Amino acid sequence: MTSALEKYYATNYSNCNLEYNFLASWKGVAYPSHVFQFISLPFQIFAFYVIIFKTPVAMKNVKTPLLINHLFCALLDLLLCTFSTVYYFLPMYGVFFVGVFSWFGIPNVLQILLVWLMMMLTGASYVYFFKCRSSILVQNKFRITRQKTRMIYYSLFFIPWMLTTYFEKLIPEDQDAARQFALTLHPCPTREFFTSEVLIILADNILIERFIWIFPIFGVYFASFPLFQVSTLIYYICIAPSNTISKDTQQRQKVFLFCILFQIFIPLIAVLPAGWVFIVYLTGRYYQTMMNVTFCSLGLHGLAESIAIVTVHRPYRKAVSHMLTEFKKRRRSIKVLPFLANHTRHSVTTGQ
Template structure:
């Protein structure tokens, strides 16, 4: 006996005038994410290498925060591009897992939780990157001097985010009924809605408004503390710099601040397309092709973040440049020219002696 969803797909869905498009299919996200992960992985490993082995003594205070930040970003990218890749139906508040965990049967809800935790950890690592640097300034009255205080501080940031957790248990247990309700609002989704394991997060519009409140509170808390720590750095380095440090030290502090500002601009850069999709949806426009393209764009975070980390910090940039130059010199020394003299082959070694 056919289920209600199967019956809808066999009858009502045939009235939808939809043509196949690779950009709108799950393959466009899956294949692209695998290619992106293959390109990003060597760059991420290279960035880890320069942080561990090429961080100068002058950046010793920031070595661990940089390492934690980059490591958590690597984990987030691996989760998003490989383990928990998501196919999202924005108008229906639905999603489907198309990553490795989906292939081995992990529930979509659990994949969403894993992705959310990875994203939260990466976000907190950016706050820690600024907070640790701000706390190293002796004239900063807001600096955190011990790990216990730092744990309490991060828990305070996390509290508004935790308000959204109870709503995870309000999703519809009968997912088939939830899918039918979602189809009433958006009757012609892509075929992936019927051919993959789709999880409907919410269908009750009243409950959606309640979920939005703690979500906005969490985002405001994270962004607010991030801006606060960044403001402390700008204020105590540029506006009221300490008189007890040398001019050279102040210049190094300014240089590092500019570097991490460029580095931390990457998440905001990749968030712009996501915000654009949300803005268009609020005004009644939605395209699965655009949604998939935005997901693929966001997945480039790992590539951009690794390149940015290497390029904006001068010690890392110089270390890579020296390594490339040494490889070129080594290749040039290994070249053995061959000349033909009087009908004989004569080989010259690198030092010019005939053999």
Template sequence: MISSIDNYYSTNYSKCNLSESFLASWKGVAYPTDFIQIFSLPLQILAFYIILTKTPVQMKSMKWPLFYNHLFCSIFDVILCTFSTIYIILPMLGVFTVGVFSWLGIPIILELILLTCSLLSLAFSYIYLFESRSRAVSQNPFKMSRKSTRIKYYSYLILSYSTIFIFLIIIPSDQETAKLQALQAYPCPTQEFFTFPILILNSDSTTSTFIVIIFMPIFIAHSVGHGVFHVTWTIWYLYVAPSNQVSIETQKKQKTFLKNVILQFSIPSVFILFSVAIIFTSSFYSQEMMNLGVDVAGLHGIGESIAVIFVHSPYRKAAGQLIFRWNDPQSSTRVSAVRGNSSAFTI
């Protein structure tokens, strides 16, 4: 066995034929995600402003679910793109961060916990958004109208989500030995493996394969399943078995808003799913593609903010009013007239 990391770097590593591309380096995740966040932040702030100040009466019951969803999405995006931008080396499950927190000296394990919590909160907020929409359909027998039931349900979700922290249990305490074992399985990582304070989450290839190939897909399916459950029964009692006691106009608005919420979820999810697909297909192995997967995940913030603003008709019209007022300050009379008809917004 190689006696030390330094000895390996000076002997064995010199024989590797490595790519020195920009995308494979730490800069390939740090710079693109910073650039993405520059464009995301104004859109995120605009979405917050519109949700809080421009939500019409017809959408009042969904104002806070929309707000919380956008809040947790924004927190995740800011952490991923700015504070704890992650550089992942697969298949050895090695990670380090190149965000603001890493330059401040915050331990990487704390950054991973923060990043994981923000990702779980994002998933949690989408489930809450769909559950709130399901609860608004009066004839739905599966809606959780009682507060105690919702507390039990979301407590269960939090407990099930906490299983992801299993990676804290399997992190090797002897990182020097773990790095040497990882190098035996994958002898030619990028130079960042030796120049950055990398943390090996697990050096056993069997356990790593289980986490990446089995545990994570099951975990993702569990989260998606809850959202699908709430959406399915909402669709059933709006389209297949609608209530005769609810007016056609109300049902029409509920259908429209359900379509908008699904679209709001689908647009940013494309970036996450595409990112996950890139990461899984690049596991064996391309560091450029791995970093590209992280960069694509960073686009979630732009997609989510644009979806919030433009999918819902009242928010889209409110954004148009703001732009119209900024471009033509003399048109305040016309803007006021449009505002006066805000009650006519449909959802």
């Protein structure tokens, strides 16, 4: 800490009377995130196995998009829960990381860009998943068939990532002055603000007022891509199905559509706390515990996504059920073998 921050910590901060709260501390976001990743990893690996080896012929068109989507979801979880676990001060626009990368001295700016990029790649994998499904429908007039058009389409999705080079210039060079300014916005942060290498992203009231609305604008922009693809799927499958396919095929398409929508909806529940925190913040209230719980809940996204994959789709459910049945049979056979061996040995000994 600089002398000014040390003086503030020794005098003004003592008047805050903040009680220790595990969930509000760095441990409250680091430890649960690491535990969630430890629990999620076996499920993620199992989902990879099911997609690769248990995908039926009827689902071969979505095997690759589903695999890509699951890969980026797993990588995002690995980043947020293990390598770049985020501790964020919303009122002050400050951030530091408590993951593995911080142990090796990876700069905060680089980790922010990495997390932002991985979030965008995960979002793009959802768009790719729905686009591949909608492209299969011959009657779809919005199909993207040309490679050039496809590249333009995805380039539009990554415009916010390209703009990060501009936002990076807004980060104050004088971080000591920026941290003192941040204390005027939120005089009583957790002790981590003083004991950690916090990076203040914005230190200007005008920029902060404008920056607040960037989050919902970007959210609407990102959501428009998958929502457009979902809308075309719903329209051409449920509202205006092709007359050239049988009723049975139409019914199977509807069932599969509802399955993939349900599959996507389940992990998105883990993202809802982020919107709640933003709304509470706009009302003038903020609790660090809420922010930490939000980032912990994001760590459950991959677990929910993995479970959704193997439970929503009927072929995968049948494959998992078959594997569990075979596993139980093997366990029973392993238990029976020692009994038979002992019984045979006893028969030989007694002459029976």
